[in-house]
Amino acid sequence: MHRKVLVVTGDAGESYEALYAIHRLREAGYGVDVAAPSKRRLHLVIHDFEPGWDTYIERQGYGLEADVTFDTVSADDYVAVLVLGGRAPEYLRHDTALIGLVQRFAKLDRWTFAICHGIQVLIAAGLVKGRRVTCYEHVRNEVKLAGGTYCTEQAVRDGQLVTAQTWHSHPEFYREVLRCLEASVATEA
Numbered sequence: 001m002h003r004k005v006l007v008v009t010g011d012a013g014e015s016y017e018a019l020y021a022i023h024r025l026r027e028a029g030y031g032v033d034v035a036a037p038s039k040r041r042l043h044l045v046i047h048d049f050e051p052g053w054d055t056y057i058e059r060q061g062y063g064l065e066a067d068v069t070f071d072t073v074s075a076d077d078y079v080a081v082l083v084l085g086g087r088a089p090e091y092l093r094h095d096t097a098l099i100g101l102v103q104r105f106a107k108l109d110r111w112t113f114a115i116c117h118g119i120q121v122l123i124a125a126g127l128v129k130g131r132r133v134t135c136y137e138h139v140r141n142e143v144k145l146a147g148g149t150y151c152t153e154q155a156v157r158d159g160q161l162v163t164a165q166t167w168h169s170h171p172e173f174y175r176e177v178l179r180c181l182e183a184s185v186a187t188e189a
Contacts, residue, residue, distance in 0.1 A: 003029065006068075006081045007033065008082065009044070009066075010037055010042060012086050013044050013085070016167045017086065018062075019064070025082075028178055033067040041064070042065070044061040046059045070101055073101065075104040079185075080113060084115060085116025089118050090120065106160070113177055115167070116165065123146045128143055133158065135150070155169055
C-alpha cells in the first residue's frame, strides 16, 4: 500500500483546513493528492466568527490546485481519505463518483477522516449509522438523523473512522490521524 492520503475538497472548501492538512501530512512523510470534481484551481474560503453574528461569516481564502478528480482516482492507491469541511460538502455529498469512492475506502477497511462539514459526505455515503462521530455542532442533527451518535470531543475515533469538529480541533485531530496512519505503516512492516 502506498503512503499516500487522498484529500477531498472543492470550491468553498475551508482554506485553513486544506492547507493545514496538506502541510501536516507532507511534514509527516505522506504523499497527498487533492481530489475535487474537476482538475483545476479551487476557490477556497475562510469561515470565522464575528461579534453580533449568530453563525459564521465567509471570506475568500487561498486557492488550491486539485491534482485528481473523483472519477479518475482509485481508493486502492491510498492508505486513507480525508474529507475537509467548509461549504464544499454541501454539494459534494451529491457527487455519485465521490460517494462511491468514499464507500470503497470503507470496504477496503482504509482510514476515513472527516473534519467539520466533511461529515456530510460520510452521511451521504451511509458511513455514520451506528458510529460515534463529531463534526461542526450545527451538523449534529444530520448525524443523529443518519443513525450516528454525536460526540462533543474535539476528535473522535470509531474503528477506521476519525472525525473532528472544526479547524480549532486540529491539534487533537491530527494527533489521532497520525497515530492511525503510523499504526498502518507499522502493520505493513
